[in-house]
Amino acid sequence: MDLYLLLNPLLFWLDFSVEREERLNLLKHVYQTIKDVLENLPPKKVDIDILQIIVPILERTSDYLRQNSPTQSMLKFLDIVLQDIIDGKYCQGSYPTNLQYFFLDQLTSIVGYISYSLYEEIFPVFDKLLQLCGDVMTEDTLRRCIIALVDKYTMKCKGHKHTVS
Secondary structure (H helix, E strand, C coil): CCHHHHHHHHHHHHHHHHCCHHHHHHHHHHHHHHHHHHHCCCHHHCCCCHHHHHHHHHHHHHHHHCCCCCCHHHHHHHHHHHHHHHHCCCCCCCCCHHHHHHHHHHHHHHHCCHHHCCCCCHHHHHHHHHHHHHHHCCHHHHHHHHHHHHCCCCCCCHHHHHHHC
16 A cells, blocks of 8 residues: 555645644644554555654744744644654754754744743743754854743743743
């Protein structure tokens, strides 16, 4: 059986679910289904991993974040996906440092919205991005992160407290 025949409809639904905020539940289910399919295939049959599937969607998210603040659904999506990337150790060894620079770019975009975000979900996403790009962090980005976290307009909540501790 060709893996792509099975995954193509799922990839279509994944892409479809990302386009609208109210489709977050659909996104979670389709994403989990894709992960389950990939995890249950024999190792010799798998020539694609979850990172190859999700990076194009993350690139669209990055494009959006360069111009707009993240929505709550987008933050929830990022939290799920970034946790999977961290758990899968996708950024260590087999993937080049340009992936870490990709996450640094996302962090740079997100940090500009921390002070004015109404959503507590921004802090776990910030933490995960920081972890994914820590090896390539620039002094300027680190300074911007610190300023955003101590800004008087930054929402003080459990997520913020966890991030700064």
